[in-house]
Amino acid sequence: MTSNVQEILNNPFINQGTAFTKDQRAKLGIEGMLPPTVQTLEQQAEVTYQQYQTKSSNLEKRIFLMTIFNTNRVLFFKMFSQHVMEFMPIVYDPTIAESIENYSHLFVNPQNATYLSIDEPDKIEQSLKNGSEGRKIKLIVVTDGEAILGIGDWGTQGVDIAVGKLMVYTAAAGIDPAEVLPVVLDVGTNNQKLLDDPLYLGLHHKRIKGEQYHQFVDRFVSAAEEIFPELYLHFEDFGRDNAASILDQYKDKILTFNDDIQGTGIIVLAGILGALNISGEKLSDQKYLCFGAGTAGTGIAKQIYTEMVNSGLSEEEAKDHFYLVDRQGLLFEDTPDLTPEQKPFTRKRSEFSNADELTNLEAVVKAIHPTIMVGTSTQPGTFTEEIVTEMASHTEHPIIFPLSNPTKLAEAKAEDLIKWSKGKALVATGIPADPVEFEGVTYEIGQANNALVYPGLGLGAIAANSKILSETMISVAAHSLGGIVDPSKSGAAVLPPVSKLDVFSQTVAENVCNQAIKEGLSQNDYKNGHDAVTAIRWQPKY
Ligand SMILES: NC(=O)c1ccc[n+]([C@@H]2O[C@H](COP(=O)([O-])OP(=O)(O)OC[C@H]3O[C@@H](n4cnc5c(N)ncnc54)[C@H](O)[C@@H]3O)[C@@H](O)[C@H]2O)c1
């Protein structure tokens, strides 16, 4: 049995370590259990950051930060707030990919996550209660690990994406870390390497599909809604066969969000609006090419289509701006194996004299002359020099977003895109990219990663205790990201910088919350978004 005293120092939600004052130490009965000098949070953050700097690899840095996270949440988030730009790629994408791939072998602590097994569905309710330990959970990030970033199926090891996404929620938008719960639905894995590894910590069987899978997901959703009545339920990295159908099943009934579909849709729309602000062009003049029409690719296309319709185009007119390319090449009405999300954006073969040849990206780019090309294909290096120069020869300001994560999967590097297009391309990448120097101009590269928007969106929806997440709340979020970048400056980024993440998350949250209030979706008494958001925003302090 653990004594109460030990529980205090082992509970990251209440532990303050060396910052416990003499009075607190006496009251809590922990005198003599810490060195005598009482430190300030600032001193703790300083000494911990010094230790962090001695770690040489990014993975070691992440592992070190996780020990702080597991020991003392306030200290962890204090440091995160002081070093946002530096910590984002360590805590989150791309380093998180390495941590997921090696999870079972690196395991030391479950990080207050909840692990649900499809083999024991009767334990869902109790497991959620155990995991939350009486905390009032308002935000769950759940994954089933099937499509982690672009690295595929990692089974139970995918839990780290839920943990990492939640860390960014708190760092960016001040969601109280005691009110969140990372959840993994372990339904098996088709990753043979994991199945063959006796040390793999998840279920050692293939993924269960069909009715049993859907019942398990539904039972989890019902239990979570029942146990945590004010819940915002965030789905992350589900596979292409399930992500959109699960969202459609719940989006009009509960407050839920799919990050890969909606979060990515919002950030890419915001990036395109930023790019058009720089080029002075109109959205309705653009030709949009999606490369990799899976969960994210079709989610983005739908968001941009919705924006076109909202700005006055008919549905038919708006659809005519889209071209989707997947494994089969350009997607036509009669292409085999279309997903339900791809179908609305397919083309007619009769539009092209060489339709049968449009089986690869280069041929499609030559045939359609896109002005926007967004990569969510998981295929590295596929935005080649030939393709980019061809695109740039037909449009003054090609908008090119290689979004596949992590770094090793990106369709192109920002530096190459700027160079190949002779500085014409307006670029954003999924992972952080350094500024690019080209012919005397410094090009800032925006990060089109849903992390720039999901925290503010969630904070706004939670502050409103909204009934659902409406399309207009989503659209408001996309439009909130303008204004921070000065588009008249040469080489300006298409999106605001991660260094201002906390500032624009607040703007997004207030606007989203106001929209919920306006639509009558809010279930609390606040009259405006500013008050509602400010009231719940958590700060790292003792
Ligand atoms: N930057 C961001 O915020 C962000 C957000 C979501 C996803 N992503 C990235 O996008 C990528 C895709 O994620 P997803 O969740 O949509 O996965 P997904 O599996 O649903 O979609 C990938 C799609 O690419 C297609 N594809 C595979 N090989 C191809 C090829 N050779 N040519 C054309 N298409 C091909 C697949 O058939 C599939 O439709 C991942 O790398 C992910 O990290 C980035």
Ligand SMILES: O=C(O)C[C@H](O)C(=O)O
């Ligand atoms: O996790 C990220 O970095 C973004 C996105 O959700 C992805 O799946 O790639």
Ligand SMILES: [Mn+2]
């Ligand atoms: Mn994702």
